[in-house]
Amino acid sequence: MSEEFGPTFITVTDEDGKELVLEFVDSLEHNGQIYQAFFPAETEGENEDDPDNGLVILKVIHEDGEDLFSTLDSDEEIDEVYELFMEQLFADEEEDPS
16 A cells, blocks of 8 residues: 555544544455454544554445445454454565665
């Protein structure tokens, strides 16, 4: 993904009705499922050390001709996909010596 045009942001609503602004990091396909990774967008006054400010992984669900985001179904799925993203992100860093 080119950074030429700047980062991509989305807004999602969590189960408590709170809107979250997320910055797109990367996507991957695993076992026929598309996953996308995001970081919470930093806003003034938020604590950077907050444990909820880590990588957010959502899966893309195709429903009624639309792409929707969904949380992952199990801890095993979360762990597996998280590891795949970490491998992919660190592989990209190793290829880019800048």
